[in-house]
Amino acid sequence: MLTLNNISKTYSDGTLALNDISLSLPAGMVGLLGPNGAGKSTLMRTLACLQTPDKGQITFNGINVLASAQSLRQQLGYLPQAFGVYPHMSCVALLHHIAALKNIPRPQAAIQIEELLTLTNLTRAAGKRVSTFSGGMRQRFGIAQALLGDPTLIIMDEPTAGLDPMERQRLHSMLITLSKNKLVLLSTHIVEDIENLCPHAAILMQGSIVDSGPMAHLIAPMADKTWQTSRRPSTGLLLGECYHFGSPEWRVYHACAPDKHARPVQATLQDRYFFELAQREKPPCLS
Ligand SMILES: Nc1ncnc2c1ncn2[C@@H]1O[C@H](COP(=O)(O)OP(=O)(O)OP(=O)(O)O)[C@@H](O)[C@H]1O
Structure with a gap:
């Protein structure tokens, strides 16, 4: 269990990035x-533990994270949004280098690296320089390095950014396999990824948590109030515009049918997300 209490962060230019x-x-x-x-x-x-908050507390499985960053690092695997690689190092050499930085003894590292190359489907590319990898291979390498040391907390920042559908699917099944006995925190603005993968989620907007909990809890406020209509609605809160067999359709939040063309639809996490966005800014368009 990962618990955050009253975490706030304001950057030096005055930007309030995390608000309690x-x-x-x-x-x-x-x-x-x-x-x-x-x-x-x-x-x-x-x-x-790459930056400190101005206030608040974080505990992970009993560890006071901010007071014992080193204890957490031993249990942590982190895939940042973007990461640099040494241009001349091969995939396997770089994994050994990272294993050494994580204090994993070499014989143990060799076994883990072989397993991780298999898991991430990089065995055949092990001798190639990571700087020559495609976007998908690079992300899979990022996952392999994050998993060195068998961490129990895995943090992935936008892991599917820039991946083609095949690579995205491969990454999804890898993440599902991994999450069996670990906490895998997946940060993204791709709602579909979270809907497909996560039984539990948190919605963050303007530095504050809007809501968090099991998927059913997040969708519950939209139940029986989400409609789809073939005419641009004049009442209700517009959640977004989508296309059905090439014709435009609108998703609307309203207590009753917004017009005679509207039909009730099963609410999704995307509806809840767009509901929250629509209350804060101009309504988004679905694509
Ligand atoms: N080093 C920094 N100095 C000042 N402001 C920053 C810094 N890093 C982030 N911010 C600001 O803090 C806010 C939150 O940024 P952050 O990168 O955490 O958001 P995000 O949800 O990850 O966004 P994205 O999905 O675009 O990556 C933004 O207003 C951003 O401009």
């Missing part, structure tokens, strides 16, 4: 959903 965040996250796959600039990366870096 309190959260309890269970083991398994947990999604952190928020638009650009919501504070996701700031929160991820704080959890990974």
